[in-house]
Amino acid sequence: xxxxxxxxxxxxxxxxxxxxxxxxxxxxxxxxxxxxxxxxxxxxxxxxxxxxxxxxxxxxxxxxxxxxxxxxxxxxxxxxxxxxxxxxxxxxxxxxxxxxxxxxxxxxxxxxxxxxxxxxxxxxxxxxxxxxxxxxxxxxxxxxxxxxxxxxxxxxxxxxxxxxxxxxxxxxxxxxxxxxxxxxxxxxxxxxxxxxxxxxxxxxxxxxxxxxxxxxxxxxxxxxxxxxxxxxxxxxxxxxxxxxxxxxxxxxxxxxxxxxxxxxxxxxxxxxxxxxxxxxxxxxxxxxxxxxxxxxxxxxxxxxxxxxxxxxxxxxxxxxxxxxxxxxxxxxxxxxxxxxxxxxxxxxxxxxxxxxxxxxxxxxxxxxxxxxxxxxxxxxxxxxxxxxxxxxxxxxxxxxxxxxxxxxxxxxxxxxxxxxxxxxxxxxxxxxxxxxxxxxxxxxxxxxxxxxxxxxxxxxxxxxxxxxxxxxxxxxxxxxxxxxxxxxxxxxxxxxxxxxxxxxxxxxxxxxxxxxxxxxxxxxxxxxxxxxxxxxxxxxxxxxxxxxxxxxxxxxxxxxxxxxxxxxxxxxxxxxxxxxxxxxxxxxxxxxxxxxxxxxxxxxxxxxxxxxxx
Amino acid sequence: xxxxxxxxxxxxxxxxxxxxxxxxxxxxxxxxxxxxxxxxxxxxxxxxxxxxxxxxxxxxxxxxxxxxxxxxxxxxxxxxxxxxxxxxxxxxxxxxxxxxxxxxxxxxxxxxxxxxxxxxxxxxxxxxxxxxxxxxxxxxxxxxxxxxxxxxxxxxxxxxxxxxxxxxxxxxxxxxxxxxxxxxxxxxxxxxxxxxxxxxxxxxxxxxxxxxxxxxxxxxxxxxxxxxxxxxxxxxxxxxxxxxxxxxxxxxxxxxxxxxxxxxxxxxxxxxxxxxxxxxxxxxxxxxxxxxxxxxxxxxxxxxxxxxxxxxxxxxxxxxxxxxxxxxxxxxxxxxxxxxxxxx
Numbered sequence: 001x002x003x004x005x006x007x008x009x010x011x012x013x014x015x016x017x018x019x020x021x022x023x024x025x026x027x028x029x030x031x032x033x034x035x036x037x038x039x040x041x042x043x044x045x046x047x048x049x050x051x052x053x054x055x056x057x058x059x060x061x062x063x064x065x066x067x068x069x070x071x072x073x074x075x076x077x078x079x080x081x082x083x084x085x086x087x088x089x090x091x092x093x094x095x096x097x098x099x100x101x102x103x104x105x106x107x108x109x110x111x112x113x114x115x116x117x118x119x120x121x122x123x124x125x126x127x128x129x130x131x132x133x134x135x136x137x138x139x140x141x142x143x144x145x146x147x148x149x150x151x152x153x154x155x156x157x158x159x160x161x162x163x164x165x166x167x168x169x170x171x172x173x174x175x176x177x178x179x180x181x182x183x184x185x186x187x188x189x190x191x192x193x194x195x196x197x198x199x200x201x202x203x204x205x206x207x208x209x210x211x212x213x214x215x216x217x218x219x220x221x222x223x224x225x226x227x228x229x230x231x232x233x234x235x236x237x238x239x240x241x242x243x244x245x246x247x248x249x250x251x252x253x254x255x256x257x258x259x260x261x262x263x264x265x266x267x268x269x270x271x272x273x274x275x276x277x278x279x280x281x282x283x284x285x286x287x288x289x290x291x292x293x294x295x296x297x298x299x300x301x302x303x304x305x306x307x308x309x310x311x312x313x314x315x316x317x318x319x320x321x322x323x324x325x326x327x328x329x330x331x332x333x334x335x336x337x338x339x340x341x342x343x344x345x346x347x348x349x350x351x352x353x354x355x356x357x358x359x360x361x362x363x364x365x366x367x368x369x370x371x372x373x374x375x376x377x378x379x380x381x382x383x384x385x386x387x388x389x390x391x392x393x394x395x396x397x398x399x400x401x402x403x404x405x406x407x408x409x410x411x412x413x414x415x416x417x418x419x420x421x422x423x424x425x426x427x428x429x430x431x432x433x434x435x436x437x438x439x440x441x442x443x444x445x446x447x448x449x450x451x452x453x454x455x456x457x458x459x460x461x462x463x464x465x466x467x468x469x470x471x472x473x474x475x476x477x478x479x480x481x482x483x484x485x486x487x488x489x490x491x492x493x494x495x496x497x498x499x500x501x502x503x504x505x506x507x508x509x510x511x512x513x514x515x516x517x518x519x520x521x522x523x524x525x526x527x528x529x530x531x532x533x534x535x536x537x538x539x540x541x542x543x544x545x546x547x548x549x550x551x552x553x554x555x556x557x558x559x560x561x562x563x564x565x566x567x568x569x570x571x572x573x574x575x576x577x578x579x580x581x582x583x584x585x586x587x588x589x590x591x592x593x594x595x596x597x598x599x600x601x602x603x604x605x606x607x608x609x610x611x612x613x614x
Numbered sequence: 615x616x617x618x619x620x621x622x623x624x625x626x627x628x629x630x631x632x633x634x635x636x637x638x639x640x641x642x643x644x645x646x647x648x649x650x651x652x653x654x655x656x657x658x659x660x661x662x663x664x665x666x667x668x669x670x671x672x673x674x675x676x677x678x679x680x681x682x683x684x685x686x687x688x689x690x691x692x693x694x695x696x697x698x699x700x701x702x703x704x705x706x707x708x709x710x711x712x713x714x715x716x717x718x719x720x721x722x723x724x725x726x727x728x729x730x731x732x733x734x735x736x737x738x739x740x741x742x743x744x745x746x747x748x749x750x751x752x753x754x755x756x757x758x759x760x761x762x763x764x765x766x767x768x769x770x771x772x773x774x775x776x777x778x779x780x781x782x783x784x785x786x787x788x789x790x791x792x793x794x795x796x797x798x799x800x801x802x803x804x805x806x807x808x809x810x811x812x813x814x815x816x817x818x819x820x821x822x823x824x825x826x827x828x829x830x831x832x833x834x835x836x837x838x839x840x841x842x843x844x845x846x847x848x849x850x851x852x853x854x855x856x857x858x859x860x861x862x863x864x865x866x867x868x869x870x871x872x873x874x875x876x877x878x879x880x881x882x883x884x885x886x887x888x889x890x891x892x893x894x895x896x897x898x899x900x901x902x903x904x905x906x907x908x909x910x911x912x913x914x915x916x917x918x919x920x921x922x923x924x925x926x927x928x929x930x931x932x933x934x935x936x937x938x939x940x941x942x943x944x945x946x947x948x949x950x951x952x953x954x955x956x957x958x
Contacts, residue, residue, distance in 0.1 A: 040955045190951075227955065235953045246946065253943045260703055262695075280931045281938030282946065287702060290728040294695035297688065301668070301699025304686055305707065309699070327689055417947045455666045455684035455700065455707050463678050465687025466671075475634060476679060 005222045007178065012071035013225055014079030015173070018096050019088030019109075021054050021064040024166035027191070028086075029066025031170055035183045037237050037414055040227030041070040044379075044524065045237075046078035046411040046598075051267070051351045058112075058120040063095040072226040076378075077524035078411060080600040084176075086169050088112060088143070090121035097132070105137045107172060109165070111144035139218050143168045143209075150208040156201050164198075164205040171209020178224050181210050234417045240379035240408035241271035243415070244312070244338055247386025249282055252308045254387075255394055255426035260307040262287040262298035264317065267350045268406040269340035272312040292320035296337065300324060303333040304464070306454040308390055310336035315344045315357045318401075319364065325399050326365040329490060331464045332441075332450050334393035334428065337371075338386065341405040343596040352596025353406035355520055356571035361401045362549055362578065368487045370494040372396070373549040375403040375520035380415035382408055385546060387423060394428040396497055397449040398490075403548075405521040405570075407598045428452055434459030440474030441486075447500075448493040497550050504552035508534055508541030511561035514611060517588075518568050519545040519575050522599055526568060529604035540608060545575070551582065559586045564611050566591055568604065625656040632682045643794035643820030644674055644741060650797045651710075651739075652681065654804040660708040667710045668697040670717035673748045674741035674820070677712040691722025694729040697736045705924045708808065711738040716746045719755040719775050730784035732923040733812040737804075740777055740817045745826035763825075777817045778901025778915065782894045788814035789901065790914040794821060795834045799845065799913065806914055812922050833910050844909040846900065848917070851884040854909050861885075869899045871908060889917045 015032065017025040026047055033045045048065040055062035069079035081101040087093035089112040100106065108128075118126055127133060128140070147165040148158065167188070174181050185203050192198040213219050238246075245261075252259035261284065263273040277286040285307070289295035296311040303309035313321065318339045328335040341357045343349025361373045372392050376385040382404055389402040429444055429451045440462045443450050453460035462474060470477035471485050506515075507527060518526040523544045530542040543558055545551070559565060559579070566589040567576040573590045580588060591607050593599060630652045638644045655665065665683040669675035671690035678685030684707075688696045693711045701709045718726045718740055729736065745763065746752040753763040753770045756777070760769040781789040788810045792800045800818070807814035819830045833842050844854035844862070852862040859874045861884035872879045891897070897916040903909065940946050 034951055037951075037953045037955075040953070231955050233955060234948065235955050236947075236951060237953075246943075249946070250943050258703065260699065262699060279946075280934035281940050282943070283931055283935065285702060285927065285931070287698070289695060290724055293692065294698075294725055294728070297692045297695040298699035298702070300688075301686070301696040301701075302703040303699075304696075305666075305700040305703035307703045309703075323689055324692065331686075414953075417952065420943050420947075454704075456664055456704060458663050461663060461682055461684055463667075463685035463687065465669075465678065465685070466689055467687060 005220055007222050007224050009224050009226065011073045011225075012069065012075060013084065013223065014067065014069045014082045015084040015086070016065055016067045016082035016096055016099065017086045017169070018063055018065040018092035019086070019166075020057050020062050020092070021050060021052070022057075023064070023088045024163065025064050025066050025086075025088070028166040028170050029068055031184060031187045032173060033068045033070070033237055033412065034187055035174070035179055036068070036070040036225070037235060038183050039179065040231065041072065041225050042075040042228035042231060042414055043068060043070045043237065044075050044078045044411060044413045045069070046407065049351050051349070058089050058091050058117050060091050060095050060122060063092050065092075065096065070225050072228055074228070075413070076528050077598070077601065080602055084173070090117045090123055090127060093127060094121045094123060100136070102135055103137070105139065106133065107139045107141060107169065109143035110140040111142050141172065141212065146208060146212060147205050150205055151201055154201070154204065160198070160201050164202050167202045167205040168209035168212070171206040171211070172213040174206070175210045175213035176219065176222055178222050181207065231414070235414050236417055237412050238380055238383070238415045239271070239410060239412040240376065240382040240404055241269070241340070241410070242275050243380055243382035244376070244386045244402075244404060245272045245275035245279070247383040248276070248308070248310055248336065248390055249279060249284060250383070250420065250423060251387045251390030251394075251426055252284070253282070253420065254423060255308055255390070255428055257306065257308040257394070257428070259284045260287065260299060260302035260309045261285070261312065262289050262295040262302065262309070263312045264289050264292045264295045266292070266314045266317050268342055268409045269312045269314045269317070269338065271409070272338060272340070292317040293324060296321040296324040299335055300328050300331070300333055303328070303335050304455070306452070308336075308394060309334070310338060310390070312338040312340070314340050314342050315360065316347065318357060318360055322365045325371065326367060326369045327466050328399040329365070329369045329371065330466055330468070332397045332490070334397055334452070335399040336386070336389045336393050337399060337401045339401060339403050340409045341403060349596040351406065353521065353598060354571065354594065354596060355405060355522070355569050356574065356594070357403065358548070358571065358574040358578070361403060368491065370491050371549065372398060372400040372494055372497055373403065374400065374547050375545070376408055377520055377523035377544055377546055379408050379411045379413045391424065391426045392497060392500070394426055395449065396447050396493060397429065397452060398493060403520055408521045430454070431457070431460060433457050438462070439472050440464055441469060441472050447496060448489060495550055498553045501547045501550070501552060503554045504543055504545065504558055506541050506543050506558060509539065510541070510558075512541055513539035513563050514541070514608060515558070515562035515565045516540060516542045516568060516608065517545070517565060517575070517579070518542065519548060522568060522570065525599035525601050525604060528601045529608065532601070533605060533608055538612065548575075548578070556583055559583055564589060566608070566611065568599065570594060570598070625662060627652040627656065629662055630655055630682050632680055634679065636680045637676065638673060639823050641821070641823035642673070643743065643818070643822070644677070646794045646797060647739065647741065647800065647818055647820065648677065648680055650800040651804060654801045654808070657805050658708065658808040660808070664706060665708050665710070666700055667712060668693045668700065669712040670714075670722055671748070672714035672717045674712055674714040675717060691717055691720070691725060693717065694722060694725035694738070698729055698732070698734050701734055701736055702924050702927065705735070705928065709736040711736055713738065713740055715740065715742045715744060715754045715756040715777075719777065723755070727780055727784040730781055730786045730813045730815065733787055733920055734923045735811055735813070737807045737814045738816065740815060741820045742777065742817050743820045743822040743826055744829050745822050747822045747825050751825040776901060777815065779898065781815050782898040782901060782916070786815060786916065787812040787918050787920045788914075789817070789897070789916045790815070791817045791819065791901070791910070791912050793819045793830060793834050793912065803914060806917070810917055812920055832905055842905055842909050843912050846887045846889070846911055846913040846915055848887055848889040848914065850887055851881055852887055853881065853884055864896075869903065869908070889914050892918050
């Protein structure tokens with residue numbers, strides 16, 4: 001008989017799903033976040049995969065996780081610590097216990113907790129009886145067993161049972177969070193629409209999990225997270241990588257240019273290429289090149305021929321593309337380079353996040369080779385910054401590097417869907433055929449952008465290339481004074497972009513005690529930490545930079561208006577070093593983390609309070 | 615590629631001349647190739663605005679600066695992917711790649727095989743002088759084994775590439791070989807290469823007057839060329855020699871040189887060159903022929919039809935455009951899982 005549980009209202013909750021790579025935790029996580037979006041919660045998600053596809057079952061290396069943070073109040077990060085942990089085996093438990101709040105609810109698949117599994121996960125004693133879980137609400141559910149018996153009656157095989165046990169977990173959570181199970185069923189129907197048999201099996205298991213949770217004594221309290229405040233309109237849940245691809249597509253539509261993406265698969269940027277490859281319906285061209293170099297070079301060719309051309313990669317790929325980016329600088333063609341940063345150097349931590357490509361993006365080429373560098377700061381605003389990168393490249397005729405990172409790329413958030421009519425125009429400096437007095441390096445006087453004459457146009461035949469060219473005429477020139485002129489023009493062209501980008505905004509008072517400085521993907525954690533301290537009455541503000549080169553024109557003003565300035569970044573101090581080179585008069589404190597992990601709000605608050613105690 | 619009816623616009627070699635001086639050494643084989651390309655272009659039936667020359671780095675790669683078309687002098691080894699990007703972006707363009715043996719066989723070797731495998735419709739002229747000229751005399755991937763150069767004072771210990779073998783190994787659809795001393799043959803081959811749908815590779819045996827002078831003289835020398843070259847013409851017997859008394863036959867799956875009149879051999883016994891044969895085993899054997907046991911094969915060795923990358927790509931795009939309900943960005947933004955939230 002169904003019991004009547006107590007319902008507790010929560011402002012926010014963090015749930016972590018963890019299991020073997022093959023346990024379907026990513027799917028359950030997406031299902032739960034979509035359901036939350038459906039009922040109107042704000043949310044942020046973050047998957048946490050191993051770099052191996054299917055590491056040995058039951059080992060720590062094979063644990064795959066998915067964290068969802070849902071809220072009635074504003075949600076800006078996937079959350080520091082989990083309130084609910086789902087652990088499908090001992091390895092998942094062991095790998096995640098340090099990220100779980102004291103007192104949290106832990107749901108385990110008891111069928112996977114035997115002596116052999118403890119040892120495989122690296123436990124010496126049974127974690128269920130060694131006292132390590134004291135103070136937590138542990139729900140030991142026979143998930144594997146009950147999934148099998150649910151499906152047995154309908155003659156499903158063991159493989160199907162293995163693949164659907166994640167729905168048992170989902171069912172339990174639907175009950176626990178008072179969710180309408182029909183939303184979960186709709187998700188299943190759309191996800192498995194090509195295999196009706198699997199739809200049926202998944203739905204049966206989902207319901208079995210729901211009924212189980214309703215029946216057992218151990219679960220007496222359920223939770224309700226009400227719809228988010230101040231959220232109205234049409235939303236979707238979007239990852240940084242998809243948002244990046246869509247931002248480029250939007251820019252192609254706005255500028256009337258064909259989109260060309262020349263890329264080589266690399267973690268964690270591959271989804272940009274994949275997403276674009278499935279956008280042929282919008283005319284997108286993807287070229288999966290034979291290597292990183294061919295990726296960027298093909299994009300330069302496409303740019304020369306008149307496309308909005310881009311290449312997407314991660315740090316190691318950016319290293320390989322360096323020479324070619326220099327070619328785009330000297331030939332002054334519009335090019336967007338997306339760098340989804342990961343832990344480095346070399347192969348480093350392919351699936352983990354880091355911000356250590358900043359100096360490479362700024363300086364990683366031979367010669368005086370300035371690029372516009374911008375950075376996205378949330379999964380959804382990857383759309384805006386990819387769009388902006390394309391706009392700047394097309395209008396200023398120069399390469400733009402957009403920095404994303406593993407955290408933004410795979411993380412997702414609820415995004416208010418924009419209308420295309422709300423986005424700014426993009427007007428590349430095209431020329432009509434037979435334009436009189438056309439020269440390859442004849443420039444627009446305001447932006448210093450050269451004009452974009454396209455092969456096929458009558459009367460504009462010209463030749464460009466990697467050798468230095470004479471100002472205006474574009475003939476090959478090794479003249480010493482001309483070289484200096486050209487180097488200075490290319491620098492000036494990038495510097496002038498500062499006149500076309502917004503001023504740096506500050507969250508909080510415009511002067512005061514502490515200015516927290518961040519850039520790119522750390523926004524969520526820095527914002528939450530600063531906001532919490534502001535609510536405690538502390539004089540603290542945040543400047544989160546999206547425009548790195550050039551910096552917004554009011555950057556110097558901002559820096560001088562605070563007593564302390566602390567630059568927080570996921571590297572050893574690259575943005576701090578860059579700011580010092582521009583503003584040596586200001587002392588900058590640093591907080592640096594290089595663990596392949598995003599900042600936690602709690603560690604930031606601790607650090608900021610420490611400054612005040614000095 | 616838009617091929618308009620010939621004579622629709624009367625172009626002459628003069629249309630492709632630039633004012634700037636050509637800066638190759640006097641006696642360099644590249645001069646003859648440049649002149650021949652200018653002579654061939656009016657006969658390809660392509661508007662001059664639709665021609666693009668792309669190159670990498672090396673002596674031959676200065677080519678785009680010396681011809682009045684659209685042009686892009688790129689990076690060492692990277693002409694092929696640059697040309698691919700241009701052609702895919704705008705398939706109406708006639709795209710030519712000019713590259714050398716260092717540029718396309720060493721640093722650009724990977725790009726070379728991949729553009730051929732994809733069969734993107736470009737024409738690639740590979741100037742093979744078997745030496746690094748612009749860096750002043752180091753051996754290249756096509757330098758014959760044992761050659762003494764600045765970086766191989768005791769002779770090279772590397773086996774050289776034969777570009778044609780890489781073309782065959784990459785499922786190439788067009789391969790021809792010419793020498794810089796025979797403009798008539800060059801011109802005819804360039805026109806055919808430009809007209810071929812797919813990646814056309816023309817290996818031009820060219821002379822480096824400074825660092826590898828007379829490198830091809832065994833093949834091109836007036837007194838030896840008839841005996842040391844075989845000019846292959848589709849549908850014609852494989853016959854060569856000063857007295858046109860030698861030919862090629864196939865014996866036990868190997869090419870063999872025979873003398874007409876000896877051992878009862880007549881012209882009828884000789885192999886007929888079939889450049890259109892989709893199988894490439896004979897073409898492979900032909901490109902491998904080297905002196906002294908064989909003549910060097912010249913002319914169009916292989917020219918077969920196959921699907922072209924950009925044709926298939928645009929077919930997929932057109933199909934997707936036709937069948938998808940998503941017609942623009944606003945449609946995409948509102949497609950799939952969207953949530954109407956009413957707030958509290």
